[in-house]
Amino acid sequence: MHIRDATAADWPAIWPFFRAIAAAGDTYTYPRDIGEERARSSWMPAGRRRTVVATAEDGTVLGTAKLEPNHQGPAAHIANASFMVAPEHAGHGAGRALGEHVLRLARAEGYRAMQFNAVVETNTKAVALWRSLGFEIVATLPEGFHHPVKGYVGLHIMYRLL
Template sequence: MIRAMTKQDFREFWPVFKDVILQQETYAFDPQMDENRAYQIWCEEPIKAFVYEDNGQVMGSYYLKANAMGPSDHICNCGYMVSPQARGKGVARKLCEHSQQQALLLGFRAMQFNSVVSSNQIAVALWEKLGYEIIGTIPKAYRHPHLGLIDSYIMYKWLE
């Protein structure tokens, strides 16, 4: 069900990706980004990108990349997106669990999420259930389209 993402997979997933960035509720991505730039950010710049597929349909995806270089290159970062029809079905959990396994296989020892929007309570609760801690709050870090300036969290988990 979870495998490396291909360019064709991304093309199929693009409407979901575009909708997420247009909503401007969870990702600090340019809402005017085109498909080519989105592919570059999600699939080419990270070390790996994966897709969750069910019955031949892309239901979610994540990327995995180093969070920093040099003496901090043992900490990785991931981003996750799930299609609306897959929400509430455990897809994000499966993607996160898979990403932790992949991170360890790639030699990472910890995972850090740099900006989890505080209003994304479902994601915050899931990450906490999976062992991530809020280690910092960035005040007024996100311009939410309905709530105005809200906080973002830095979340972290030691993987070993």
């Protein structure tokens, strides 16, 4: 597996799994019917933001992550990141590799901590992964997420120092 900065040429490989993950409505706060242009501009923004992809040896995009400031001004030293792994490649280490890579990248870019604003509490695999990488749940917004099957569930705010 190789992780590198994403380019515009990667978007056609990202969009199908981005669309499927958003449409499922069980792990992300994106609208379930998000359009491609809005998704692309959200996932691959310019400025002090980075998007990376994890690829297989043959170049297949396995997953992606974006890193950006969580806040502005005097709180811009806190990073935020988001991760998506193509469902057909889940469970093979791409999420962990992307998480470890983004943590290193955030430290190298001078961030002092990372905060995830909305980890759906029923997304137990993600919660376990982030805990294993040193994140802790600092708060949970009760009923902050409307899961399509489980109804209203909590949204965790997770945090770790870098």
